[in-house]
Amino acid sequence: MRLSVYHRTTFHYGMPVSQSVNTLHLEPRTFPYQKTLSALIRVIPATRVRRFTDLFQNITHHFELPGAHSQLDIESRIKVHNLPLDIPEASRAATLKDYSGSSIRERIWPYLQDSRWVSRHPDVWRQAVDATGQLTSIFDQAMALMKWIHQEFRYEPGVTNVNTHLLDAFELRRGVCQDFTHVMLGLCRSVGIPARYASGYLYNGPRDTLVGAQASHAWTEVYLPNAGWIGFDTTNNTLADERYVKVAVGRDYEDVAPVRGSYNGTGNCRMEIEVVVEKI
Numbered sequence: 284m285r286l287s288v289y290h291r292t293t294f295h296y297g298m299p300v301s302q303s304v305n306t307l308h309l310e311p312r313t314f315p316y317q318k319t320l321s322a323l324i325r326v327i328p329a330t331r332v333r334r335f336t337d338l339f340q341n342i343t344h345h346f347e348l349p350g351a352h353s354q355l356d357i358e359s360r361i362k363v364h365n366l367p368l369d370i371p372e373a374s375r376a377a378t379l380k381d382y383s384g385s386s387i388r389e390r391i392w393p394y395l396q397d398s399r400w401v402s403r404h405p406d407v408w409r410q411a412v413d414a415t416g417q418l419t420s421i422f423d424q425a426m427a428l429m430k431w432i433h434q435e436f437r438y439e440p441g442v443t444n445v446n447t448h449l450l451d452a453f454e455l456r457r458g459v460c461q462d463f464t465h466v467m468l469g470l471c472r473s474v475g476i477p478a479r480y481a482s483g484y485l486y487n488g489p490r491d492t493l494v495g496a497q498a499s500h501a502w503t504e505v506y507l508p509n510a511g512w513i514g515f516d517t518t519n520n521t522l523a524d525e526r527y528v529k530v531a532v533g534r535d536y537e538d539v540a541p542v543r544g545s546y547n548g549t550g551n552c553r554m555e556i557e558v559v560v561e562k563i
Contacts, residue, residue, distance in 0.1 A: 284365045284525040285320070288484050289559040290499070292357045292542050297551025299351040305544030307344040308482065308531040309359040312336075315511055317529055320362040327356040339538060341531040348546075357542055362563065365525035374510035375422040379475050381508040391477035391506050398534035401449045401468045408473035410453075421476055425505045425515050428470045432463055433520035438494055445536060460494075460501040461536055463517040467503040468535060477506045481514055481523070482539040483530040486560045493519045493526075498558050499541050504532065528560065 290309060310322040324344055326332055332346045348355070382391060397403060414431040415424040436456050443451070443458040449469045452462035464480055471478035485500040487493050502516040502523050512532070514523025523529070531539035 284486075285362065285563045286365065286484075286486050286526075286528055287362045287561050287563050288360070288528055289557070290359045290484070290541070291555075291557045293555045294355040295553040295555070296353050296355075297549045299353050300546045300548030301349060301351050303348040303352070303355060303544060303546040305346055305348075305355075305357070305542065306540075307346075307357065307359075307543075308341055308539050308541050309344065309357075309361075310334075310342040311361060311363060311483065311528065311530040312340060312342050314529055316366045316368060316525070318364045320364055322361045323359065325356075325358045327354075327358075328352050337538075339531070339533050341533070341539065361528070361530075363528050365528075368513075368522060368524040370422070370507065370510050370513060374507040374513075376420050377508040378419050378421060381421075382475075382477070382506075387506075387508065393534060394477040394479045394506070395472050395475065396534070397472075398468075399537045400447075400535040401465050401472070403469060403473045404450055404453075407449070407453060407466075407469045411470040411474045414470070415474065421505065421507055422513075424474070424476060425471065425478075425503075428467060429503075429515045429517045430520060432466055432470075432517040436463055436466070436517075438463075438518060445540070460516075460518040464501045464503050465535060467515065467517050471503065471505060479504050479506075479512065479532050480535045480539055481512075481529050481532050482536075482541065484528040484558065484560050485516075485519075486526045486528070486562060488526065488562070493521075498556055500527075501536070502527070 337343045439457045449465040452458045468478045504512040533539045
């Protein structure tokens with residue numbers, strides 16, 4: 284499947300601002316099952332944009348606008364070619380014992396630790412144990428945790444924000460894809476399953492049955508031996524297959540925010556986001 288994504292973020296300021304500094308995660312690298320065909324990033328007012336690779340191998344852009352401006356437009360256009368998701372039976376049957384290899388332990392270590400928005404807590408651990416029951420395979424446990432979140436949490440924009448911690452979302456039982464992903468990360472890590480945050484987009488197709496296609500989307504990736512990182516979308520209770528466009532990965536939202544920045548000036552700022560994902 285070939286998909287195109289148009290993403291535009293516009294900041295409208297109540298009065299001119301200055302010294303704007305921004306970091307972007309809007310261009311995907313090539314991942315297993317996903318090849319980047321093209322990518323274009325445009326910033327208005329025009330400025331020099333520096334492109335580099337961060338600690339997690341995400342393609343990152345950075346720019347600064349020292350002069351006064353009343354509006355900032357950040358636009359990205361990407362095209363990807365996705366392959367159908369194929370998880371070997373051996374990977375579906377793998378257990379925690381299959382993480383024993385030194386090369387695997389080194390690869391998964393950062394995704395078993397606490398991070399800024401995700402921490403291991405006794406209540407989270409207890410719920411993870413209850414939800415997984417007597418299941419032994421990593422894949423089955425991850426599926427059970429995804430299903431539990433999808434059943435117990437309500438998708439409700441506005442009750443949380445980008446600074447909501449896992450424990451707050453866990454208590455609320457409400458939120459958006461970012462919150463559901465953070466909860467899944469905490470549940471997985473608390474029982475020894477390495478899990479990372481994936482940010483990108485979702486193609487909803489003609490049936491319009493999936494939640495999260497109207498903006499940037501988020502889901503959890505679990506490391507399966509002999510298969511690598513496989514996505515679990517708790518918002519829609521489905522595996523992240525060829526309908527998903529993965530842009531960046533990290534320990535939690537802090538590492539992958541599509542647009543993050545600061546500026547000097549008024550706090551009167553209105554943000555508009557437009558996302559269009561199409562099959563080509």
